[in-house]
Amino acid sequence: MSLSYAIASRVKDYFMMMKFTLTFMVVFSCVVAYLLVPGVEFNLIKVLLLFAGGILVSGSANIINQILERETDKLMARTAVRPLPGGRVSISEAWLLCVITGVAGIAIMGFAFNWLSAGLSLLSLVLYGFVYTPWKKWNSLAVLVGAVPGAFPMLIGWAAGDNALSIGGWSLFAIQFLWQFPHFWAIAWVAHKDYTRAGFRLMPSEQGPGKMIALQAAMYTLLMIPAGVAPYLLGLTGYISAIVAILIGGWYLWKAVQLYRKADVPSARKLMFGSYIYLAVILLAFLFDKVKL
Numbered sequence: 001m002s003l004s005y006a007i008a009s010r011v012k013d014y015f016m017m018m019k020f021t022l023t024f025m026v027v028f029s030c031v032v033a034y035l036l037v038p039g040v041e042f043n044l045i046k047v048l049l050l051f052a053g054g055i056l057v058s059g060s061a062n063i064i065n066q067i068l069e070r071e072t073d074k075l076m077a078r079t080a081v082r083p084l085p086g087g088r089v090s091i092s093e094a095w096l097l098c099v100i101t102g103v104a105g106i107a108i109m110g111f112a113f114n115w116l117s118a119g120l121s122l123l124s125l126v127l128y129g130f131v132y133t134p135w136k137k138w139n140s141l142a143v144l145v146g147a148v149p150g151a152f153p154m155l156i157g158w159a160a161g162d163n164a165l166s167i168g169g170w171s172l173f174a175i176q177f178l179w180q181f182p183h184f185w186a187i188a189w190v191a192h193k194d195y196t197r198a199g200f201r202l203m204p205s206e207q208g209p210g211k212m213i214a215l216q217a218a219m220y221t222l223l224m225i226p227a228g229v230a231p232y233l234l235g236l237t238g239y240i241s242a243i244v245a246i247l248i249g250g251w252y253l254w255k256a257v258q259l260y261r262k263a264d265v266p267s268a269r270k271l272m273f274g275s276y277i278y279l280a281v282i283l284l285a286f287l288f289d290k291v292k293l
Helices: 003-018 020-036 044-068 091-112 115-135 142-162 167-190 192-198 211-233 239-262 265-288
Strands: none
Touching: 003 020, 003 044, 003 091, 020 044, 020 142, 020 167, 020 265, 044 091, 044 115, 044 142, 091 115, 115 142, 142 167, 167 192, 167 211, 167 239, 167 265, 211 239, 211 265, 239 265
16 A cells, blocks of 8 residues: 555545534534624635634534444444544544644634634534533433534634624524524434434434424424524625525425425435525525625
């Protein structure tokens, strides 16, 4: 095996542990929240620094998650190939990578932006890695617990630009917080057999996937419609974003209603992919319809 191939394989394993592709969407929401702060203008250097800080912190949290779940990951088909259960990366190496990425990410947030955003980043990392991760085996409240750090990117981005936790940041946090529930329940529905085999308790019903869970998912998607209009009502964005929020929110609600009607895996998978489309569309609508002061 050549040195270059070995290095490339190790880098690939590191990216897999950090969940780079998924982390990108999370950090994108952080950047959008930063750019929505009144008075903040687009600055390529600042945006790149925010991306770097966000990816490093989120990556560190994901590494903690995989370290603590390495034995569980061996039991699930989709995670058995990860670097830790596969034996390609040692536990000590993973912890070293976790510390380096976490410290680097928090330092970038603190020195390039402010220490409020750095503190929120650290809190998010701790909540996700050391509270949400073990909670998944206790009971379904893990989804509620995980929704908090899951929605923190919006608050972190806002704090990075505003250096305060004002109502604009909380309105963005609310959207991503509500979004977590239908999104994650759809994933848990699709991967129910794997999750059950691994001992995860992520469904709000002991009976597993069913109409009651689909109904709860639909209720959260319904709440996301007024939440999506809130930035317009607060004067952060224009009326076009409110129209988009209503339309894409209605479309997302329809996906949840379809899951309630059919209560099957294909409908859950459509809701899962629909969640990514919803978030991308509404974030772009906010960004392009920001009210200029």
